[in-house]
Amino acid sequence: MREKSVDTAVRVRGLVKRYGNRTAVDGLDLDVRTGTVTAVLGPNGAGKTTTVETCEGYRRADAGTVRVLGLDPVADAAALRPRIGVMLQSGGVYSGARAEEMLRHMAKLHAHPLDVDALIERLGLGSCGRTAYRRLSGGQQQRLALALAVVGRPELVFLDEPTAGLDPQARRATWDLVRELRADGVTTVLTTHFMQEAEELADDVAIVDAGRVVAQGSPEELCRGGAENTLRFTGRPGLDLGSLLKALPDGTAAAELTPGTYRISGDVDPQLLATVTTWCAQHGVMPEGIAVERHTLEDVFMELTGKELRG
Amino acid sequence: MSTGTYSPRPGAAPVGRMIAAQAALETRMLLRNGEQLLLTVVIPSLLLVLFSTVDVVDTGAEKAVDFLAPGVLALAVMSTAFTGQAIATGFERRYGVLKRLGASPLPRWALMTAKTLSVLVTEVFQIALLTVIAFALGWSPQGGPLPVALLLVLGTAAFSGLGLLMAGTLRAEATLAAANLVFLLLLVGGGVVVPLEKFPDAARGVLELLPISALSGGLRDVLQGGAGMPWGDALVLAVWAVLGLGAAARFFRWE
Numbered sequence: 026m027r028e029k030s031v032d033t034a035v036r037v038r039g040l041v042k043r044y045g046n047r048t049a050v051d052g053l054d055l056d057v058r059t060g061t062v063t064a065v066l067g068p069n070g071a072g073k074t075t076t077v078e079t080c081e082g083y084r085r086a087d088a089g090t091v092r093v094l095g096l097d098p099v100a101d102a103a104a105l106r107p108r109i110g111v112m113l114q115s116g117g118v119y120s121g122a123r124a125e126e127m128l129r130h131m132a133k134l135h136a137h138p139l140d141v142d143a144l145i146e147r148l149g150l151g152s153c154g155r156t157a158y159r160r161l162s163g164g165q166q167q168r169l170a171l172a173l174a175v176v177g178r179p180e181l182v183f184l185d186e187p188t189a190g191l192d193p194q195a196r197r198a199t200w201d202l203v204r205e206l207r208a209d210g211v212t213t214v215l216t217t218h219f220m221q222e223a224e225e226l227a228d229d230v231a232i233v234d235a236g237r238v239v240a241q242g243s244p245e246e247l248c249r250g251g252a253e254n255t256l257r258f259t260g261r262p263g264l265d266l267g268s269l270l271k272a273l274p275d276g277t278a279a280a281e282l283t284p285g286t287y288r289i290s291g292d293v294d295p296q297l298l299a300t301v302t303t304w305c306a307q308h309g310v311m312p313e314g315i316a317v318e319r320h321t322l323e324d325v326f327m328e329l330t331g332k333e334l335r336g
Numbered sequence: 337m338s339t340g341t342y343s344p345r346p347g348a349a350p351v352g353r354m355i356a357a358q359a360a361l362e363t364r365m366l367l368r369n370g371e372q373l374l375l376t377v378v379i380p381s382l383l384l385v386l387f388s389t390v391d392v393v394d395t396g397a398e399k400a401v402d403f404l405a406p407g408v409l410a411l412a413v414m415s416t417a418f419t420g421q422a423i424a425t426g427f428e429r430r431y432g433v434l435k436r437l438g439a440s441p442l443p444r445w446a447l448m449t450a451k452t453l454s455v456l457v458t459e460v461f462q463i464a465l466l467t468v469i470a471f472a473l474g475w476s477p478q479g480g481p482l483p484v485a486l487l488l489v490l491g492t493a494a495f496s497g498l499g500l501l502m503a504g505t506l507r508a509e510a511t512l513a514a515a516n517l518v519f520l521l522l523l524v525g526g527g528v529v530v531p532l533e534k535f536p537d538a539a540r541g542v543l544e545l546l547p548i549s550a551l552s553g554g555l556r557d558v559l560q561g562g563a564g565m566p567w568g569d570a571l572v573l574a575v576w577a578v579l580g581l582g583a584a585a586r587f588f589r590w591e
Contacts (some may be wrong), residue, residue: 081439082439083435083438083439083591103443106348106439106440106441107346107347107348107441108344108346109346109439111436111439113432113435113436115432116431116432116433116435116436117431117432117433117435117436118431118433118436119361119365119428119431119433120427120431121365121368121369122361122365126361126364130357130358130361131440133349133353133354133357134348134349134354134357134358134440134441134442135346135347135348135349135441136345136346136347136348136349137345137346137347139341139342143341173436175342177346177440177441178342178343178344178345178346179344179346180344180346205340205341205342206342208340209340209341209342209343209344210340210342210343210344211342211343211344
């Protein structure tokens with residue numbers, strides 16, 4: 026059991042958090058292995074932020090246990106806070122403070138901070154060193170928040186939607202930094218509703234829906250679920266999928282995702298592909314953009330929750 | 337041991353260093369804010385000069401500045417400890433600054449200590465400036481420095497408690513509006529520039545219990561009247577300090 030506390034940076038069991046009548050988190054379990062990147066993936070309102078903020082010590086659990094680096098985030102806050110880095114979803118900086126000033130200040134609160142100049146350079150914040158926070162662009166504010174989370178050389182960082190609202194280039198830069206953190210032994214927990222972010226970065230993905238983890242594993246493990254592949258195509262809306270399914274082997278599923286967009290999932294082999302195209306030919310349907318795809322996290326999410334993730 | 341750039345090496349700075357850094361940052365934020373400077377420096381200075389040189393209000397004193405200087409010093413304390421602190425802290429709460437600092441190694445008590453230091457440093461600047469202006473206007477203060485210092489500290493505690501209570505319970509916009517309104521009302525009704533003798537007796541009895549009246553009245557007893565320690569006013573301020581700080585500690589919401 027001792028082994029476990031060393032290898033597990035975050036351990037959440039049966040977490041429940043209510044706001045008035047609304048249950049934001051409803052019996053959530055989560056394990057984060059030390060030294061890995063874990064993505065908490067889910068749509069808005071799934072309970073991601075509440076979970077992370079409970080781990081950060083901001084909220085008291087209504088039920089369940091939370092251990093972060095072996096500590097209780099509320100009772101042991103004084104011991105825990107120097108060891109974690111926190112990036113809030115927004116805000117957190119004096120509106121009149123300059124980016125560099127705030128970063129230097131946060132560095133001063135720690136015993137062995139990173140080199141501030143190098144961090145500013147690394148995150149491309151050099152041009153806004155003298156600009157007041159409220160005049161920075163959204164992307165610059167995000168990058169500053171990320172810098173504030175890592176400047177104290179934490180063991181564990183919590184990043185709440187670190188790339189929401191970033192352009193693709195800035196998103197890549199953030200991803201690169203997360204990879205560097207991982208390479209240097211920092212554990213990262215990030216929340217996201219971007220599928221691609223979870224697939225690119227995470228060793229482990231916890232899919233959260235309605236306050237619970239509905240699946241957890243590596244992206245590969247989650248996508249392997251059932252060894253299924255997917256066939257997608259577009260055609261005219263309202264095709265009779267029942268008739269198509271009759272022609273396909275048992276265990277195959279077909280769905281019209283949006284009007285005119287079809288997805289066949291199952292054991293997609295050359296025979297199945299031929300059957301689908303033959304059926305289309307018989308029904309006078311041109312299957313535009315037909316493609317065989319690996320099962321994606323998006324599909325996994327959809328199967329588990331019946332919902333589309335915003336991407 | 338890996339030795340990458342980001343290899344974990346966590347730890348809090350020594351608490352004294354954290355408090356010093358936080359107090360310095362808070363003071364810089366305050367001095368950089370134009371509206372705050374208007375409130376803490378420009379308005380008290382203008383009132384002192386204007387009311388000392390133009391006969392707007394009959395102060396009953398031989399030299400108007402002898403009546404006005406203690407009142408304006410009280411106003412300076414109120415502007416920083418109450419109005420300025422309430423507005424700044426209210427917006428820090430609104431913008432998640434307090435929340436973010438709550439996840440840093442800086443303990444809450446250290447944050448509050450830093451805020452207090454920042455208020456005191458600002459007051460030292462204000463008092464130095466207003467004293468110079470008052471002397472230039474021919475001020476001749478009486479009394480000793482010790483009662484003055486004690487009254488200023490008690491006044492700061494009383495106004496800080498009320499300012500933090502407002503900042504920690506109301507929305508930032510409401511705090512902004514209310515803190516300015518209270519500032520204005522207490523400026524007029526708290527014996528700062530208008531002697532309380534000008535008000536009807538019934539109103540005066542209530543007004544005398546306000547923290548601003550106790551501070552301006554107490555300072556005036558010492559600096560104009562040459563009194564020793566005005567214990568009555570000190571007691572009024574102490575009660576406000578206990579009530580205000582107690583309520584702030586109880587009801588302050590960090591988010």
